Structures are given as structure tokens and as C-alpha cells.
């Protein structure tokens with residue numbers, strides 16, 4: 001009986017130890033993500049890599065222009081602005097889930113806006129210096145490197161962030 005008890009507690013302790021390790025890893029990954037844009041964060045998916053010619057075959061010209069040429073759609077042009085249903089906004093190129101409808105808010109900019117991604121490791125951040133003297137933080141899909149938009153620090157609580165996305169770079173999947 002004692003031995004059985006010992007084994008059971010041992011197992012429980014083991015499970016707790018595994019859980020703690022996972023939490024620590026998650027915390028470390030969040031920390032890394034915050035300091036260098038998530039590039040070092042561990043991803044649980046394989047990268048999707050295609051040539052420009054292959055992307056051109058899959059995407060519409062508008063989707064290609066935004067996701068591969070880092071274009072910007074005209075404000076108020078995306079039907080995704082009007083979506084208020086529950087669901088997930090996925091990468092139009094590789095279907096990685098990027099944003100929950102729960103994090104969507106009306107920013108008044110004309111672009112679909114979110115205060116946080118579904119997971120920090122699903123989006124990559126990089127410095128965009130295309131406008132002289134006005135460096136911006138570019139947001140890319142972590143799986144296929146599609147350009148999605150930019151993130152600004154003038155968003156609502158709880159994060160204070162505004163992920164300003166191109167609707168053409170995403171597709172909405174209703175929950």
C-alpha cells in the first residue's frame with residue numbers, strides 16, 4: 001500500500017514537474033518574443049516556403065501584391081471590416097490562424113484591427129524602414145512570411161496594441 005502510494009505521488013509530482021517546465025518555457029518564449037519580435041520563439045509548425053511564381057498561381061493579384069510585395073490595400077476596401085461574427089482570421093496564403101474575432105475592435109482606420117494575435121509565435125515582427133524617418137513594426141505570418149500589416153502602440157486595453165491588418169491578406173472562418 002505504501003509503495004503504491006509512493007508511486008502515485010511520484011507520478012503526480014512528475015506531472016507537476018512537466019507542467020512547470022512547460023510554463024517556464026512558455027514564459028521564456030513570451031519574454032523572447034517581447035524583446036526581439038518573436039523571431040526566436042519556438043514554433044510548432046513547419047515553414048511554408050514557395051517561389052514567387054508558385055505564390056502567383058495560388059493567390060489573386062491583390063493578395064499577391066499585399067502579401068509578397070508588401071502592398072497596402074485601400075482603406076475601407078476589405079469586407080472583413082464589417083465582420084462581427086465569432087470566428088478566426090487566417091492567413092490567406094497558408095491558413096495559419098492569426099487573430100480571433102474576440103480581439104477585433106473598430107479602430108476607425110478602415111483596416112481590420114486587433115489588439116492581439118491568437119498566439120505571439122504565429123506572427124513575426126520586423127522593422128519596416130520604407131517610410132524615411134518613420135520606422136514601423138511590420139507584421140508577417142510566422143509560417144509563410146506573408147506581409148500582413150503593421151502593429152502600433154495606440155490600441156485599446158488590455159494590450160494597448162493595434163494590429164492594423166490588410167483584410168486581403170486574411171480569410172475569415174466562422175466558428
Ligand SMILES: [Zn+2]
Pocket residue numbers: 091092093094095096141142143144145146
Ligand atoms: Zn501564412
